[in-house]
Amino acid sequence: MPYVKPEKRVELNRLVEQILKYFENVEDKDRDGQLNYLFTKTLKSLYEPSYINFERIMGLLTCIQHEFYRRWVSPYEDSKMKMHGDI
Numbered sequence: 001m002p003y004v005k006p007e008k009r010v011e012l013n014r015l016v017e018q019i020l021k022y023f024e025n026v027e028d029k030d031r032d033g034q035l036n037y038l039f040t041k042t043l044k045s046l047y048e049p050s051y052i053n054f055e056r057i058m059g060l061l062t063c064i065q066h067e068f069y070r071r072w073v074s075p076y077e078d079s080k081m082k083m084h085g086d087i
Contacts, residue, residue, distance in 0.1 A: 043057050
């Protein structure tokens with residue numbers, strides 16, 4: 001998990017809540033495109049174009065993917081495996 005100090009989480013969570021509030025009104029069919037836009041726009045705004053920054057961004061996105069899988073997908077799959085049996 002990305003380890004963020006509790007005092008920073010309070011500040012970040014305020015921003016996250018605003019974003020989540022916005023997405024409450026976004027239709028499911030539009031959500032993926034708008035999330036892609038949000039993340040791409042954010043990353044483009046934070047990093048100057050350079051190979052090292054492109055590597056950093058790709059690494060960051062890879063770590064996000066792994067964290068998501070480890071924390072959310074894997075436990076879900078484990079629960080379904082227990083429910084329906086292993087392969």
